[in-house]
Amino acid sequence: MTENLTRDSDLTTVATYRRTIGASAERVWENVLDWEHLPWLHSGSFSDIVCNGAGEWGWRAQVRYPGGDHQSNIELLTERSADRYVTRVLDGPGAGGEVWTSVKGVDARKTDVVVEFCARVPEGVEPDSMGAGYVALYQGLWDEDERMMQQRQLALDKLAAKPVSTTGAKASTELIELGTRADLRAKLPLRVEALGQQVQVVELDGDFIVHSLVCPHSLGPLGDAPIVDGEVTCPWHGYRFDVRTGRSCDGRRLRLNAGVRLEVDPQTDVVRLHVAAETATKASR
Numbered sequence: 001m002t003e004n005l006t007r008d009s010d011l012t013t014v015a016t017y018r019r020t021i022g023a024s025a026e027r028v029w030e031n032v033l034d035w036e037h038l039p040w041l042h043s044g045s046f047s048d049i050v051c052n053g054a055g056e057w058g059w060r061a062q063v064r065y066p067g068g069d070h071q072s073n074i075e076l077l078t079e080r081s082a083d084r085y086v087t088r089v090l091d092g093p094g095a096g097g098e099v100w101t102s103v104k105g106v107d108a109r110k111t112d113v114v115v116e117f118c119a120r121v122p123e124g125v126e127p128d129s130m131g132a133g134y135v136a137l138y139q140g141l142w143d144e145d146e147r148m149m150q151q152r153q154l155a156l157d158k159l160a161a162k163p164v165s166t167t168g169a170k171a172s173t174e175l176i177e178l179g180t181r182a183d184l185r186a187k188l189p190l191r192v193e194a195l196g197q198q199v200q201v202v203e204l205d206g207d208f209i210v211h212s213l214v215c216p217h218s219l220g221p222l223g224d225a226p227i228v229d230g231e232v233t234c235p236w237h238g239y240r241f242d243v244r245t246g247r248s249c250d251g252r253r254l255r256l257n258a259g260v261r262l263e264v265d266p267q268t269d270v271v272r273l274h275v276a277a278e279t280a281t282k283a284s285r
Ligand code: FES
Pocket: 215, 216, 217, 218, 219, 220, 221, 234, 235, 236, 237, 238, 239
């Protein structure tokens, strides 16, 4: 962990942005250290990232920006004892700039952040107009981050809750009848929540498929992403999964869909959804 960060005294504070985030300080710090989400969650501001090192101390990475060849090396260093971190642009657009952020937890669902933008102001440029640009950019980034933190908290809360079947009883497996194949086809895509898990039934190449809507990496919302050629790409960090098999499409040791399956009764043509709580819960962490 980095301690005793120092400010570059040659820089001018061009703006300060204050905001209460609707998530705990734990979620905020998790998000701060999560370099991997930049080109996915913030795809309007970053197009790629290559990490050169990361830990509790922060991270260093090369980022690219959309719509051109611009790139920068940036570093984010934490000073947890002072509840703050700094992001420095080491080269490229905005080189030399520093963004200092203090993080103060208010309660289990609220955190105050104060963001100070420090820059070298070129001659002829108004510090206020430069500051307004930074504030507009960071407002958008924090909007996206806040939504992610709140969705993740909700998913964590569901995992922590005891599984309860749709009949209200505590259960480790649940069986739900979805109607005949013709009934089901008319309702697709069909989202179902069972034992605290969200799943979706779709039809791919004539087969009914059930897949989890929760990413096994960090519980990202797969329902926000389209299925393309049988694959779903998580909107938070871009991990890809085959919704038919649940396997990772990019070589990661993660698996989707553990504990969910469909079966068709050959006598009645009724489709049944099976959800196993324990297996699915483990796979989602
Ligand atoms: S939550 Fe990270 S890739 Fe889905």
